[in-house]
Amino acid sequence: MSHRVVLADDSLLVREGIARVLADAGFDVVGQAGDVDGLLTLVESTRPDVVLLDIRMPPTFTDEGLRALATIRDRFGPSIGVLVLSHHTEAAFALRLLSDGDAGTGYLLKDRIADLEDLADAVRRVARGGTVVDPAVVGPLLEARRNKPDRLAELTEREREVLGLMAEGRSNQAIAGRLFVTPKTVEAHTASIFSKLDLLPAPDDHRRVLAVLAFLEA
Amino acid sequence: MTSPPPMGAAVDRSDSLIEWSDPRLPVLIAPLALIVAILAELSLAHAGVPADGIASDAATGSAFALSGLVAWRLRPTSDAGRIMTALGFAWFFGDFLFAPVPLVGPLSLLPQAAGRVLFAWLLLSFPTGRLGSTLHRWAVGMIAGLAATLAGLQLVTIDPADLCACPSSPFAIAAGSNLATHLEAVSATVGIGMTVILVPLVVRRAVIASGPARRTLIPVLAGGAFALLSVAPDLVTRLTGLSVEPIGWLPIVYAALPIGFLIALLRSRMARGAVADLIVRLGQLPTPEHLRPALSSALGDPSLEVLRWDPLSGSYHDHEGQVVDPSTVGPTRAVALLETDRGRVAAIVHDASLLDEPGLVASVTAAMRLAVENEQLQAEVRAQLEDVRASRLRIVEAADTERRRVERNLHDGAQQRLVALSLALRRAQAQVPPDADGELKATLGSASDQLASALAELRDLARGIHPAILTEAGLGPALRALARESPIPVDLTLELEEVLPDAVAVAAYFVVAEGLANVAKYSAAEHASLRATSDGRHLRVEITDDGTGGADPEIGSGLRGLADRLAALGGRLEVNSPRGEGTRLVAEVPIDPGGAR
Known part of the structure; x- marks a missing residue:
């Protein structure tokens, strides 16, 4: 349709x-x-x-x-x-x-x-x-944080990738498809990211995007 | 400056032979007075008057003559000084009764009589020297009658030859007669008559006088009353029959009058100085609510009123805002108009008696006029400064508006067209047959990429002209975006209010943009920090780096322009960049809520 x-x-x-x-x-x-x-x-x-x-x-x-x-x-x-x-x-x-x-x-x-x-x-x-x-919005946010001594530095390279895709609004399913991993792996990454960044787990995808974006923008 | 009621003391004498108000006159007369005084005292000595008597006579006469001449000199427009001078001369002429010169002796009785009249005249006319009311003229007339009667009697009964080694008087036809024995009684009666006429009138004058007038009158009237006391022993004798010994120094009580006269004169001079000092010391016109009390106390006129000229309504207003017509203030009031070359400013309505102190009101208004002109000049400068400030602000705001317009035009024009073009290009790419040659595909692909770059560059350009994020999200997010884009890590501290006036936010944004760009370009810093705070009154932006320092704020045209922009908003820019110690840039702008759009 x-x-x-x-x-x-x-x-x-x-x-x-x-x-x-x-x-x-x-x-x-x-x-x-x-x-x-x-x-x-x-x-x-x-x-x-x-x-x-x-x-x-x-x-x-x-x-x-x-x-x-x-x-x-x-x-x-x-x-x-x-x-x-x-x-x-x-x-x-x-x-x-x-x-x-x-x-x-x-x-x-x-x-x-x-x-x-x-x-x-x-x-x-x-x-x-x-x-x-848009990736053009998320990209610079991540880039600007790259060389700074903040909590983002604790993330692994793969976790940063997952974080970026989350910020773009991708679902776990979509992230898994992009990174050629299983959704279970993505779930593990997101849990680790949220814990490292001291963010509360979001109840839905939309609020997850908001939380991540707000964290990156601040 | 004009005064609708005529200046009381300024009597026009242009038609008289001698210009009596010429202040040089008393100076010329002074030596004459000295000669007359010496001759008078020589006459007394000739008659065998003892030295102490001569001294007290000279002192009293000199007091009259001197104070009269001084008053004449200082207040040439008033007759009072001339009357007092005449009194002095009359006093000395009286002594010529004992002059060993034919006819002079008896004729000296006439100036003696004149002295009595002048004395009364002075008491009733001070400080103008003009008899203001019919009552006073009648009183002086009566005293003149008494004095003339006495003089006539004296003329026919007194022969100087009987008193001293003087020539005989041809008029003394009744000398030694019965009449002569009553002379003393007549003389005493005249003295008592004068006292009876003058004392009530003098007391009345003192009582009904207005504040400032009373201040001038009191010393003179007191002196005059004291002088009248000289008849007291006689009076006591007449009323009670008791004999009171005449006191030797009695004549000197007459000196109380000229002393009071001088005190009154000095008082008004001091008052004039006090007012002028007041305004000169202030260096400016006191505020309207202070002006009235200040003038009122300095001039000693509690009824004084300051009227402000309102150019809009074309009328004078009192302190309650009531419209007052200064030309209808009444006969006891006088008006001094304060005008500058720009027109009317104010009117001082005061007691008419202040006019008796010539120059007093004039000096006050002159000082006030100076202060007013000074104030007007200052106000003009302030207004011009305010104009310049306002126009500078308008220039900045106009530039901002223009930048916004350009940014919008870029967005709605070039950017939109490029987007449409890129869409068309993509369609073209999609329509290329799969079997087409590689070169066409490559060309289309390259064009598409260049177009994407052009769009990105145009976006940056538009943002540099006017950052839409400022309007859309506020200064905080805008500064965060700037800090993020800086190639050098920036530590960010933001303590900002939600809403800031556009002009203030734009200025702060450009300061940070320029500051961070300079840090990246010139400082070789590894680290920078940006701190932006506002406390409701000021917005403060501070950028520091750990670079090489040595930045010259005069060189960067970018910073110069920003300093101008800040100054237009009443703010300032400070660059502190010691060589080798990094650079610190501080911008401060007042947040004027009225400036918010």
């Missing part, structure tokens, strides 16, 4: 581009909007599986996307996956988005949409209620 997607971006060029790429990838693009109001009307009428929207839209071009997300969560609950596209790599934006967004929320760097597989993967994950954080 193909996911039904609604797009919102103030640039027609970008909107059309994304719509074609998604259509090519087999998604059903059921509507496009140029601003938040149009988007909300579309969501109301089409009830899509996923909403893809730019973080900056008219009129102020600051955080309209985040506000639209909050409204969608308010009106339609967590059933609709929301993928927010942004030009900002700072983790603070992703953190704010995830704290507002609950499960089924993703933060993707806008450049990423040119990579069909990454885009399709992100859309599918939020449609399933997963959490997505």
